[in-house]
Amino acid sequence: MTIVNADEYCAEIARKSGSSFFYSFKLLPAEKRTGMYTLYAFFRHTDDIVDEAAINSSSDRSPASALDQWQQEFERCCDGRPQHPITISLRNKMDRFGIQRMPFDKIIEGVRMDLEKTSYSTFADLYEYCFRVAAAPGMACINILGRIGDRSEMYAENLGLALQLTNIIRDVGEDAARGRIYLPGEDLERFGCRRTDIREAKSTPSFIAMMRFQSDRARSYFQKAREILRREDRRTVLCPEIMSSIYQALLTKIENTNFDVLARRIRIPTTKKLLLALGVYAKSL
Numbered sequence: 001m002t003i004v005n006a007d008e009y010c011a012e013i014a015r016k017s018g019s020s021f022f023y024s025f026k027l028l029p030a031e032k033r034t035g036m037y038t039l040y041a042f043f044r045h046t047d048d049i050v051d052e053a054a055i056n057s058s059s060d061r062s063p064a065s066a067l068d069q070w071q072q073e074f075e076r077c078c079d080g081r082p083q084h085p086i087t088i089s090l091r092n093k094m095d096r097f098g099i100q101r102m103p104f105d106k107i108i109e110g111v112r113m114d115l116e117k118t119s120y121s122t123f124a125d126l127y128e129y130c131f132r133v134a135a136a137p138g139m140a141c142i143n144i145l146g147r148i149g150d151r152s153e154m155y156a157e158n159l160g161l162a163l164q165l166t167n168i169i170r171d172v173g174e175d176a177a178r179g180r181i182y183l184p185g186e187d188l189e190r191f192g193c194r195r196t197d198i199r200e201a202k203s204t205p206s207f208i209a210m211m212r213f214q215s216d217r218a219r220s221y222f223q224k225a226r227e228i229l230r231r232e233d234r235r236t237v238l239c240p241e242i243m244s245s246i247y248q249a250l251l252t253k254i255e256n257t258n259f260d261v262l263a264r265r266i267r268i269p270t271t272k273k274l275l276l277a278l279g280v281y282a283k284s285l
Contacts, residue, residue: 006089007034010041013086017044024242027281028145035097035144036239038089042104043137045086046070046111064115071108074101097143106136114180119195121185123217127161129182134167135160138240146236148229155228159240162221166247169214169254173201173262187213201262211259215251222248234284241284245276 001009014022014037025036049070050063061069077087077094078101093099110132120126138156142148148155168175168182175182176198188195191210198207222244229237250268254261268276 001085001088003089003092006085006092007038009085010034010089011037013037013041013044021243024239024246024277027242027277028239032144035093036141038086038093039137039140039144041086042090043107046107047133050111050114064112067108067112067115074104074108093144099140099143103136103140106132110136118180119185120182123184123186126182126184130161130164131157134164141240145239148233148236151228155225155237156240158221158228159225159244162218162225163243163247165214165218165221166251169211169218169259170250170261170266172198172211174265176201176262183210183214198262203258203260203262207262208259211261212255215255215259218251219248238281238284242277242280245280246273249276 011034014025017040021036021040025033025040028036046067049066073082073084073087076082077091080091082088082091090104094101110129113129113132117129120129135157138160139153142152142156172181172183181188181195181198183193183198187193187210191206191213193204193206193210197204225244229241234241246268249272250266253268254266257266260266
């Protein structure tokens with residue numbers, strides 16, 4: 001497969017996702033936008049491959065073996081022998097933008113944690129998971145989007161944590177239905193929130209108080225990321241700042257529903273995402 005076709009394969013994954021990430025990519029120059037589509041495709045495929053193997057009854061692969069095979073394909077990519085369209089495109093982008101392999105290794109490790117753990121006792125434990133599945137992708141992206149000096153990794157880590165914590169808040173009900181509760185056990189105990197209530201979609205006063213605590217924590221990481229930025233950084237971090245704006249709007253919407261996340265998935269409409277993206281762009285000029 002040619003690089004052009006592999007790039008288009010990745011772009012199609014991004015387009016079909018409906019993800020907020022797709023809207024943040026739209027304002028990038030063409031070469032950077034193509035690079036971000038490739039990274040997103042790798043992130044999405046790595047995350048999806050385990051779930052798809054788990055629900056596909058016709059597959060003879062376990063989720064663990066599916067991830068093992070994908071990790072082997074990534075090794076071929078690093079050795080210059082990629083076979084999958086995503087890794088063909090990724091090899092090209094790693095060379096073009098000087099992206100190291102570490103973030104991708106961390107992402108695979110983070111997804112593997114989902115095969116081994118269904119809950120986290122402490123926030124420190126959850127932080128490690130969030131770092132792997134959210135901060136590490138950000139560290140790969142900064143090579144394409146542009147660095148802001150030695151503050152780049154710190155910005156990527158704090159914003160990645162904020163985005164992932166918002167995802168966890170949004171997806172509490174869906175995750176519980178799959179047998180996973182990412183909310184730290186120490187927080188559930190602190191607020192007297194029972195796991196059985198979450199699994200049974202009971203929005204108790206204890207649950208709401210605990211979720212407000214989680215929301216405040218996510219906002220603290222958005223704030224930490226914002227404090228790292230200088231005025232001259234705005235154009236460089238345009239894409240992640242659009243993501244930040246969309247996710248903070250999502251968090252506000254969740255808060256305004258009094259954390260009604262157990263029985264439904266709260267979303268930001270496409271038109272609202274586009275308006276938020278344009279607003280961030282206008283401020284960067």
